[in-house]
Amino acid sequence: MNQLTYRDYLVESRLPTIWCPGCGNGIVLKAILKAFADLGLDRKKTVAVSGIGCWGWADDYIDTNAFHGTHGRALAFATGIKLANPELTVVVLMGDGDGATIGGNHLIHAARRNVDLTAVVVNNFNYGMTGGQYSGTTPRGSITSTSLLGHVEDGFDLCALAAASGAPFTARGSVADGEDLRTLIRTGLSRKGFSFVEAVSACTTHYGKRNGIKTPTEMFQWIRKNSVSRERAATLPEEKVRGKFVLGVFSDRQSEDYGTRYRKAAEAAVKEAQA
Numbered sequence: 529m530n531q532l533t534y535r536d537y538l539v540e541s542r543l544p545t546i547w548c549p550g551c552g553n554g555i556v557l558k559a560i561l562k563a564f565a566d567l568g569l570d571r572k573k574t575v576a577v578s579g580i581g582c583w584g585w586a587d588d589y590i591d592t593n594a595f596h597g598t599h600g601r602a603l604a605f606a607t608g609i610k611l612a613n614p615e616l617t618v619v620v621l622m623g624d625g626d627g628a629t630i631g632g633n634h635l636i637h638a639a640r641r642n643v644d645l646t647a648v649v650v651n652n653f654n655y656g657m658t659g660g661q662y663s664g665t666t667p668r669g670s671i672t673s674t675s676l677l678g679h680v681e682d683g684f685d686l687c688a689l690a691a692a693s694g695a696p697f698t699a700r701g702s703v704a705d706g707e708d709l710r711t712l713i714r715t716g717l718s719r720k721g722f723s724f725v726e727a728v729s730a731c732t733t734h735y736g737k738r739n740g741i742k743t744p745t746e747m748f749q750w751i752r753k754n755s756v757s758r759e760r761a762a763t764l765p766e767e768k769v770r771g772k773f774v775l776g777v778f779s780d781r782q783s784e785d786y787g788t789r790y791r792k793a794a795e796a797a798v799k800e801a802q803a
């Protein structure tokens with residue numbers, strides 16, 4: 529039986545983390561490490577690829593190989609790593625700014641290509657590290673440091689975006705239920721192809737405070753109160769679901785991944801050249 533625990537993948541010497549009290553990042557980190565332990569991943573054959581931002585710091589606490597990239601480009605680096613060594617399990621850690629705003633183009637193309645990666649996007653609805661500016665997921669009406677009168681844009685539904693772009697596995701959980709996140713991330717890691725897991729999260733320092741959510745506890749209650757399962761949402765009228773965090777698995781299908789297709793094409797070309 530697999531006896532590993534999340535601590536086998538945690539760099540305990542780096543604790544405490546740099547994250548603010550009440551930040552959701554620690555919950556997502558633990559969910560990822562538990563999923564690694566559940567699958568018994570070999571630390572030497574696992575790579576955490578991060579971007580920049582508060583969540584981009586996560587790879588510092590993960591005792592596997594790591595690559596700390598640039599803001600918005602984590603998926604591009606991860607694609608190269610996976611293509612160069614298909615034996616690696618590659619998990620990509622991005623904030624909503626990183627993965628869905630500056631890096632939105634990489635997201636849709638990694639999903640379209642179906643690169644065999646697991647992307648975990650921590651969606652705290654703003655650019656946390658740089659002072660709480662709005663991102664591509666900030667909900668309409670929200671106050672951020674760059675939408676002081678209330679945000680006039682709608683935010684992306686990231687799972688719908690990833691699924692429409694071609695991601696075979698897409699799922700959303702929240703930091704109000706770390707065990708559910710663990711299951712979603714474990715499922716994503718066990719699928720071959722592009723897996724996209726969004727974690728609805730808490731930025732208590734910027735997003736919460738600016739939007740009348742005063743404490744970390746209130747922020748978690750706010751997430752819980754505004755969440756609805758995918759199954760329940762399907763039974764409700766549209767206006768009751770609007771603005772809610774719909775949680776669950778949105779797509780889970782098989783589709784040959786990019787690396788496999790690429791290698792098949794290359795091998796066929798070599799055979800033809802040798803014939």
Ligand SMILES: Cc1ncc(C[n+]2csc(CCOP(=O)(O)OP(=O)(O)O)c2C)c(N)n1
Pocket residue numbers: 580581582583584598599622623624625626627650652654655656657658663
């Ligand atoms: C190319 C580039 N543009 C801008 C920045 C400045 N920058 C650093 S972190 C960050 C925001 C991070 O927000 P997000 O990705 O949502 O992560 P969070 O901090 O909320 O976890 C920005 C704009 C940068 N480092 N590189």
